[in-house]
Amino acid sequence: MTSQADLISTGELRLALRNSGMPLEALRWPITPPGLHYLLVHYDIPYVDVDRWQLRIDGRVERRLALPLAELKRRETVTVPVTMECAGNGRAGMRPRPVSQPWFCEAVGTAAWTGTPLAPLLREAGLDRGAVDVAFTGLDRGIEGGVAQAYARSLPVAEALGSGAILAWAIGDVPLPPQHGFPLRLVVPGWYGMTNVKWLDRIAVLDAPFDGYQQVTGYRIRSAADEPGEPVTRMEPRALMVPPGVPDFMTRRRFAPLAPCRLEGRAWSGRGRISRVEVSADGGASWRDAELGDAPGAHAWRAWWSEWMPAEPGDFELCCRATDAAGNVQPLAPEWNLGGYANNAVQRVVVTVGLR
Numbered sequence: 001m002t003s004q005a006d007l008i009s010t011g012e013l014r015l016a017l018r019n020s021g022m023p024l025e026a027l028r029w030p031i032t033p034p035g036l037h038y039l040l041v042h043y044d045i046p047y048v049d050v051d052r053w054q055l056r057i058d059g060r061v062e063r064r065l066a067l068p069l070a071e072l073k074r075r076e077t078v079t080v081p082v083t084m085e086c087a088g089n090g091r092a093g094m095r096p097r098p099v100s101q102p103w104f105c106e107a108v109g110t111a112a113w114t115g116t117p118l119a120p121l122l123r124e125a126g127l128d129r130g131a132v133d134v135a136f137t138g139l140d141r142g143i144e145g146g147v148a149q150a151y152a153r154s155l156p157v158a159e160a161l162g163s164g165a166i167l168a169w170a171i172g173d174v175p176l177p178p179q180h181g182f183p184l185r186l187v188v189p190g191w192y193g194m195t196n197v198k199w200l201d202r203i204a205v206l207d208a209p210f211d212g213y214q215q216v217t218g219y220r221i222r223s224a225a226d227e228p229g230e231p232v233t234r235m236e237p238r239a240l241m242v243p244p245g246v247p248d249f250m251t252r253r254r255f256a257p258l259a260p261c262r263l264e265g266r267a268w269s270g271r272g273r274i275s276r277v278e279v280s281a282d283g284g285a286s287w288r289d290a291e292l293g294d295a296p297g298a299h300a301w302r303a304w305w306s307e308w309m310p311a312e313p314g315d316f317e318l319c320c321r322a323t324d325a326a327g328n329v330q331p332l333a334p335e336w337n338l339g340g341y342a343n344n345a346v347q348r349v350v351v352t353v354g355l356r
Contacts, residue, residue, distance in 0.1 A: 012102050021106025027242045027265050030110070030296040030303065031081060034171050037109030038193075039179055040086050040101060042151050043142030046199050050183045055167070059135075059205035062126030069169060069183050075116045080166060080189065081297030083110040083268045087192035087219055087232045091340030098340030105240060105347055110266075110300050113187045115168035119161045122205070127157065130207040134160040136186050139199040147213045153195050154210035155188065164189045164299065167200065189299035190234050190270030192342070194219050221337045229337075235270030236344040237330055239277050239304065239322035243349050254351040261308045263290070265320060268301035272325035277304040283317035284332050284346065290320070313354030321346045 008016070019040045026036045050069055057065040086107035091098050093105075101107075122134065137152040155163070165188045169176060176182040181198030188195045194214065209215075215231070222229030242264055245256030267274045274295075278287040293303030310316060321330040334345040 008102050009099065012099065015101045019101055021103060022109045024106060024240060025242055026109075027240055030300070031112055032109035034111065034174065034177065034180075037111055037180075038084075038086060038107045040088075040107065040193065041140070041179060042144070043140040045178050046139040046141075047178075048139060048183055048199060053183055055184060055200060056202045057121060057125045057205075058202070060128035060131050060207050061205050062128070063124070065121070065125050067121075072116055072167065072184070073169065076120065077114065077116060078166060079112050079114045079172065080164070080187070081110060081112045081295075081300040082187055082189045083108065083235075083266075083299065083301045084187075084193050084196060085235050085238070085268070087194050087341045088339070089238075090334065090343030090345065093345065094334050094336050094340050094343055096336075098338060100340060107193075108240070110296065112172045112296075113166060113168040114170035114172060115166040115184070115187070118165040118167055118186070121167070122160060122203075125205070127205055128207065131157050131205045132208055133157065133206045133210045135202075135204045135206055135210045135212065136197040136200060137202040137204070138181075138197045139201045144213060145217055147217075149213050150201070151197065151214060152210075152212045153197055153214050154206070154212070155195070157205075159188070163191070192219075192232055192235055192270070194232065218339075219341065220339065221341055222339070223337060225338065232341045233270075235268065236342050237267070237269035237271065237274065237322040237324045237328045238344045239265060239267035239274075239320040239330065240347050241265035241279075241318065241320045241349060243351075244318070245351055245355065254349060255355040256310075256351050256353050257355045258310060258313055258353055261310070262305060263308050263318065263320070264303070264305040266301035267304055267320075267322040269322065269324035269326075269328065271328055273298075274302040274304075274322055275325045276323040278321050278323075279306045279308070280319040281308060281310070281316050283348070284319050287321070310353045314352075316351050316353060318349045318351055319346045
């Protein structure tokens with residue numbers, strides 16, 4: 001029976017229809033096919049005339065820059081595989097369920113982003129000694145929390161210079177699709193998706209912490225609306241598995257034969273390289289190590305796999321959990337917060353074994 005907590009509002013349904021998660025079977029690809037990469041659009045997808053568009057870099061700089069796309073492309077070009085995850089991934093598994101885009105665990109993907117490194121452009125502009133934050137503003141506009149705004153986020157100067165951030169104009173050698181930020185977007189390896197501003201219009205160097213809505217009101221981990229909360233920053237460790245067997249059409253519950261089964265998936269963290277993945281077939285009561293494979297890049301998810309042979313027909317709850325090099329381990333249960341952010345509780349997949 002469906003409980004009240006499982007029901008979503010009309011507004012959430014509209015969000016769910018506009019945005020899209022990555023089907024978990026796509027975990028088999030080291031680089032997510034572009035059409036399967038997760039997508040979240042806060043407001044509207046802007047139409048951008050690239051012949052008139054310029055990226056502005058200003059604020060506390062020695063030289064203001066206004067760079068058309070052709071000029072950006074004449075600078076150093078890199079292609080960097082980066083795993084990107086929405087900060088709200090897993091929100092739908094929290095109770096009480098935070099009201100927003102109702103993600104389960106599919107809001108993730110890995111793309112090979114092509115563009116130019118951010119740090120050299122900031123150095124070219126010349127940062128003032130008093131520079132504190134670098135704010136990134138997109139062309140998408142809307143209203144959130146009663147505040148009319150262009151979507152904007154910031155990074156501390158040290159992160160803007162040292163995180164490996166790039167200004168991307170392509171996925172591989174294909175220009176950014178409109179929904180992924182054409183003509184230019186920010187990509188910050190290791191940080192949750194809200195940091196990766198799309199349809200980039202302006203980079204402003206500030207001498208005080210950025211106080212835009214998405215920085216000081218949105219994307220904060222708090223238990224009550226009147227708390228200042230802690231900012232959402234880097235991705236917590238997470239492992240996901242390709243659901244084994246075949247699904248029931250409506251419920252997506254899995255069914256598999258009584259036969260050897262290869263469990264496989266990907267794991268990532270914005271806080272250190274994945275050092276361990278464990279799997280469980282009894283809901284987390286016992287664990288065993290999975291084998292670890294390669295990652296397509298230093299900032300991308302790592303493959304893992306494990307062979308499983310169910311002893312007899314029946315229902316099994318499969319789980320996987322990741323540990324990163326900094327010692328961070330996925331929790332068994334989510335830690336609730338008002339916005340439903342950074343929920344990296346272990347994935348649970350119920351499988352009925354005995355399909356013929």
